[in-house]
Amino acid sequence: MIPARRPLLLIVLLLFSFWTRGQDTLITKSGNKTGLNLGALPSVLFNSDLGFQYGALANLYQYGDGSLYPDYRWSLYGELARTTKGGGINQLNFDSKYLMPFGIRVTADLSYLTQQALDFYGFNGYQSRYNVFWETEDEEDYISRMFYRIERRLLRMEAAFQKPLGGSPWNVLAGYTFLNLEIGEVDIDALNKGKAADDVLPDTVSLYKLYMNWGLLPEVDQTGGRVSMFKAGVVYDTRDNEPNPMNGIWAEAVVATAPSFLMDRSGWTKLALIYRQYFSLKRNVFSLACRFGYQGTILGSAPWYMQSYMINSMTRSTTVDGLGGGRSLRGILRNRVVGDAVGYANLEFRWKVVRTYWLKQNFYIALSSFLDTGKVLKSIGVDRSKVPEEVTTQFFDTGDDNWHSSIGGGLHIAMNENFVFAVDYGRALDKRDGLSGVYIGLNWLF
Template sequence: MKIRLCLLAVLILASQMSGQEQVAKTGFSFGGVPAIAYNSDAGWTYGLIVNTYNYGDGSMYPDYRYSLYTEWSRTTGGGGVNKLFFDSKYLMPKDIRITSELSYLTEAMLPFYGLNGVSAEYRPGFESEDSTTAYISRAYYRHLRNTVKFTADFQRKFMSDNLRWIGGFGFLNTDVDTVDVAAFNEGKDAVDQLPVVDGLYAEYRDKGWIGADEAKGGKTNYVKFGLVYDTRDNESNPMSGLWAEGLVTVVPEALGSDFSYTTLTLTHRQYFTIIPKDLSFAYRLGYQSVVSGRAPFFMLPYYQSSYQVTEGLGGSKSLRGILKNRIVGKSVAFANLEARWKFYRTVIFNQNLYLALNGFMDAGKVLANQPIADGGN
């Protein structure tokens, strides 16, 4: 299995500024932006993102008393995000931090390129209408997945100011199926309709490579525990320090799960100042493995974290420039290297903003293959 490398052109980003040289903010702060973006995996994204912060009396700025992230967005590829994410270090007693998410995520055409990275051959012509000989369907490497998710994590300092224990739980209910081709074809001219053919997901299901117990989704309720070591100088915009964590996630049938397995996740992030306030270098190393039991295929792309669970490997949150969920297996590892240059700062509608250019290189690899389901051919 080859290591996937990607070196792309710099990106233009906008975000909330560090408060290091800003006047402390107090009370509530609201920021709303249209969710407008494009990537090759999901197509165009449109919607609205609203961030709400409560800074209290300003004594903790740039930290906030609590924040609430709200997103409603849709994609032209058939995806949808309905999400609330809450974060607070100061509301709970005994300095316990809570992060919690409630979301309903819909994916009418979620990428599925098979299991185990490059062991599953990808043929672009199968989904490209420009290929007159190989084309099967734009939905060949796609399937449907809808997920209802509620998670809550709790953290508290342990033995030192920089070390924290973490414990949490999550309830996920996932529905999986083939792409609803009839819904996509409704109202379209014959020349624009998708062919009615089985995709790769259906082939995996029919051959038994995906088990009957996981082929349609199911419940994956879990508990999580671990340790976090954090010396970042500024949590939302670090210029120095490190952020490392080791997490164990247990999915037991005793919590109502349809599956039983355990994963180990190790992540190390570090930040270096090159030019004070303006230029920094950051890297991230990640490893995740199913250490007992067998995880259902639809949970393999999820990567655990002490803050927010992400999806990959492949896509904008993990390996930029690599197809979303292209590198999926029982055990995976990845690395991100990034230079961050903040070249312009301003205040718009009382919000501290900056523009930045990011240059990066990402790599990922499947270390251990997901075994085929019992009874698979």
Template sequence: TRQNKKSISKNGFSFGLLPVVAYNSDIGFQYGLVVNLFNFGDGSLYPDYKYSVYTEVSRTTRGGGINQVFFDSKHMLPHEIRITADVSYLTELALDFYGFNGYDAVYHPQLEDDEDPNYRSRMYYRYARDFLRVTADLQGKLPVKNLHWLAGIGYFNLIVSSVDIEKLNKGRDVQDILPDTALLYDQYIDWGIIDENEKEGGIIPSAKLGLVYDTRDNEPSPNKGVWSEALLFYVPEIAGSKYSYVKLAITHRQYLPVIKKKLILAYRMGYQGTIAGDAPFFMQNYIISSFAKVTTTDGLGGAKTLRGLLRNRIVADGISYGNIELRWKFFETILWKQNLYLALNAFTDAGMALQKIDTDKRLGLEPWEQEFYFDPGAETLHVSAGGGLRIGLNDNFIVAFDYGKAFDERDGNDGFYAGIGYLF
């Protein structure tokens, strides 16, 4: 790739450090560190690298945590076979849960507002999850230029339960105590919507096969090109798994230069759905991709799918989504022998449920409860918009800040996100 005259070629090792600092009144302070190491070798590959290692370790003061190591290399295996591997252990004391099928599940913000007379719990739309994820994917070239095969395996072990209210209440002032009451997750179990063999999680061994077409000039921050993929995600009933299903994930991304290397129009369109078998509820929000560097792969809704929407607002058997961004790199310089740039982005995100999870097996609900919790047929397109800032180091390590606003109050209000990299 020809270098911009305002940048320098990098060789050897480079790394980015990002402190993790966040706060949530129910989970507490989140603190930790992200380290992204790059080995550029002799510099001839720049802005590509021989290999990259991404590590994140963070904790919350009330027991949640992220532990992740992600490895990526196109140049260590023979025949230019790319390997990406991920080992993550993610603990969530309060993961968002708003029911199934988007707007078909009615969201009542007053139920989690402790100043509202209808308040139940700030944890009402939450459940707990411990998630062990181990994946390894290989990509190799095919005779067609820029077309690659992909084959991968994965092992997931998920333990889910209701929120541990007693643990969260430790050390709280009396006025901040969370009530011990049934949460939406508990009710979905009682109503028979979440099956008994799914309510505590389970083991998910997986195989992934697909095709990837990639013409991007720089993966972390493309100036031009296409990145498309079609993947099959197969879960067999082996190795302790009680489930068997196949999902199809199709994603198309394109990067259009409006002003060369300065102003880029980027968009992404995706579909993911079950084509055979029955996926357990706790895997319905897992977003399938050829490049699993993203720490939290939940959706739709939230930092990595539909910014500004409640996280996991749309959970269904099949989903579609789209994002369009205008990215403006407005400042570039060399600082302490490092290539540095600043960029702004404006975006619109949208998505909806296409294949719905069966919720008709509701048990023991009064007519008013049917109307209060469910609105069959209400699902339509969810939309948000917003903007953000990127700080790029050596074209690979990118610190990201985004703010998104939901267009419909049924999706919540807004969201602010700090993390690593562009959305796509």
């Protein structure tokens, strides 16, 4: 399903048109930025079920005397948005490599996200069947548009520190993350308020409810929980420009552990390995970006709601769910590829079409094309003994998972290198992964 984000997409197209009309006055020079610089955008969209979303996002950069440009002394990102049906985004994110002694980089995130219809398709990729007709109106087998949805309220507090080792590109990482997740069935009554009679959502069973009835979600984890997670690792970074590198390597190995004495359940440990490399094909114009990743449980048993939580060295996006969706496999249903261990890859060709210095700001417009793919490498153990035999084949496949792949393209408009407005469109190559998706937000994928 394609998110209904036409109002904001229209704004993007108007901006693109405005900049295009101004190309006869382009100035080829560029200027180093100094002092404070603010980038801001409205957060506007409409979804027939979730209602009208309104709000804004902004990123404040401190460039100091400009000697570090395009790097910044610190960055503060904030987003505040609400939907008329009760959902919301509340986020603050801070990043700096220069405020702490010994060259220590600090990143911190405080977020509270109320997601009224978060995707839930079961576990282990293609081993969980996806039936699009169950969520498609006017189909004979239609159940509900919310059949593959859950409600989640997520509080996230996170801090991470990276210290360089001498003058080398190696950094050591340490961090802490606290999560409080409240999960339940979609509030159908809330979503039905104000709907016409022929558009009302039926109050019926969901996949999440069936999984609880069949004992596929342990009782202690069914409705979420609290997670205290410590991170440690190493990071290797030779990028020439963090927001959109033309050359370099960015690789990391991160171990995240959640000890049992800080939770109401047994503990667990996950390992995340991510390798990114950037190749310049034409200086400041064409580049090829590659990302290869692995994430898996190496000790204990992680709760089901943490199997889709993607771990990395620093949180820069609002949501970190995957695999599937705008931050991992574009065009594939969000959280479609969930397992005890997953692997993924992204290949992206980037072309900076226009560069200009306008209104005392440095801008560029870029186009991209990409291939995303991912796969469950180790399945989550699922006891199907309580699943009625007559419906087993409707929900489960006994075969191994395969690669979930998508292709697509994007438009990026950047101000002063760091504030990058992004629109990506991805199309799944297998109908079992959905059809396509449009993703509007900030920053390149990696």
